[in-house]
Amino acid sequence: MTRDPRARRPLISRKTGVLLALPLLLAGCEGRQSVLVDGGADARILTDLFWVMLVGAVVLWVGMNGLFYWATRRNPAPHSQLAANWLVIIGGILFPTVTLGALLVYGLTLMPELRATGDGPVIRVTGEQWWWRVEYEREDGTTVTTANEIRLPAGVRSTFLLDSKKVIHSFWVPSLGGKMDMFPGRVTEMTLGPERPGIYRGQCAEFCGESHAWMAFEAEVMAPEEFDAWLDAEAAPAVEPASPEASRGAALFLSQGCGACHAVRGTHAVGRVGPDLTHVGSRHSLAAGRLGTSTEDFAKWVANPGAWKPGAEMPAYDHLTDAQIGAIAAYLEGLE
Numbered sequence: 422m423t424r425d426p427r428a429r430r431p432l433i434s435r436k437t438g439v440l441l442a443l444p445l446l447l448a449g450c451e452g453r454q455s456v457l458v459d460g461g462a463d464a465r466i467l468t469d470l471f472w473v474m475l476v477g478a479v480v481l482w483v484g485m486n487g488l489f490y491w492a493t494r495r496n497p498a499p500h501s502q503l504a505a506n507w508l509v510i511i512g513g514i515l516f517p518t519v520t521l522g523a524l525l526v527y528g529l530t531l532m533p534e535l536r537a538t539g540d541g542p543v544i545r546v547t548g549e550q551w552w553w554r555v556e557y558e559r560e561d562g563t564t565v566t567t568a569n570e571i572r573l574p575a576g577v578r579s580t581f582l583l584d585s586k587k588v589i590h591s592f593w594v595p596s597l598g599g600k601m602d603m604f605p606g607r608v609t610e611m612t613l614g615p616e617r618p619g620i621y622r623g624q625c626a627e628f629c630g631e632s633h634a635w636m637a638f639e640a641e642v643m644a645p646e647e648f649d650a651w652l653d654a655e656a657a658p659a660v661e662p663a664s665p666e667a668s669r670g671a672a673l674f675l676s677q678g679c680g681a682c683h684a685v686r687g688t689h690a691v692g693r694v695g696p697d698l699t700h701v702g703s704r705h706s707l708a709a710g711r712l713g714t715s716t717e718d719f720a721k722w723v724a725n726p727g728a729w730k731p732g733a734e735m736p737a738y739d740h741l742t743d744a745q746i747g748a749i750a751a752y753l754e755g756l757e
């Protein structure tokens with residue numbers, strides 16, 4: 422077949438294109454949800470382990486393929502029985518035992534540091550469908566309830582008591598440390614010692630149903646004084662609505678039955694089915710990372726949660742007028 426002389430050669434060949442596209446795969450290694458960007462000692466230990474394993478694997482791969490190449494291409498003549506025996510004893514028994522043994526010992530030495538006991542706040546996180554209930558247990562015995570984000574003081578180890586309501590979820594903030602499963606009816610414990618203030622992203626790491634991929638959260642690491650001030654503010658009851666529209670929203674919130682599922686401390690809304698909304702306006706995201714926290718985001722969510730999160734256990738309020746939804750949104754957005 423002759424080539425149509427008018428057909429232009431593509432700018433780059435397909436092979437070059439594939440090679441050029443490969444680094445795109447590495448794009449996932451950056452940013453605030455990356456195991457390779459560490460925000461504290463735990464993540465750094467795991468990153469070191471990753472590099473040691475990677476370098477080890479590459480050396481082994483090159484060695485094995487080199488041997489294979491040598492044996493099939495360079496020196497394909499049959500070997501003596503003795504040489505073959507030695508190859509099996511050294512290459513097949515001694516070498517893997519020593520290498521894997523060394524890796525095991527190295528891995529084990531890292532564990533005590535990862536399992537160190539906490540000296541910071543104790544935080545109970547419960548996996549729900551598809552959001553995170555977060556409760557800070559304070560030293561005076563009181564509990565501060567919030568949802569869908571955690572804040573941590575830098576420089577101390579916080580203890581997490583992980584629980585789940587219905588199915589297995591997994592708690593994971595890649596930049597802060599390893600993951601830990603959350604089981605219904607059993608509390609698992611882990612500690613994390615973040616060091617670098619910043620906002621990191623966490624994600625449920627165990628498939629838990631249709632909106633599993635929308636079950637994320639933000640973990641903000643703060644200076645200890647800032648953290649204390651935040652926790653005090655979080656413990657306080659909700660602020661009063663600041664505008665006539667927000668007041669209308671507050672009244673609608675109660676009359677529409679939102680308070681059966683949600684608590685707004687300081688009001689008659691004391692529900693425990695859904696996230697505590699006392700300070701929802703000061704959060705970084707809505708519905709476990711699904712939306713932002715602008716007034717429009719609140720309105721979008723309340724009108725039809727299922728459109729944003731399939732299977733969300735909150736009914737749609739599309740029977741309300743835009744003005745009513747807007748008032749509710751203004752009220753919620755003002756709950757700083």
Ligand SMILES: [Cu+2]
Pocket residue numbers: 548551589590591625626627628629633636
């Ligand atoms: Cu989950």
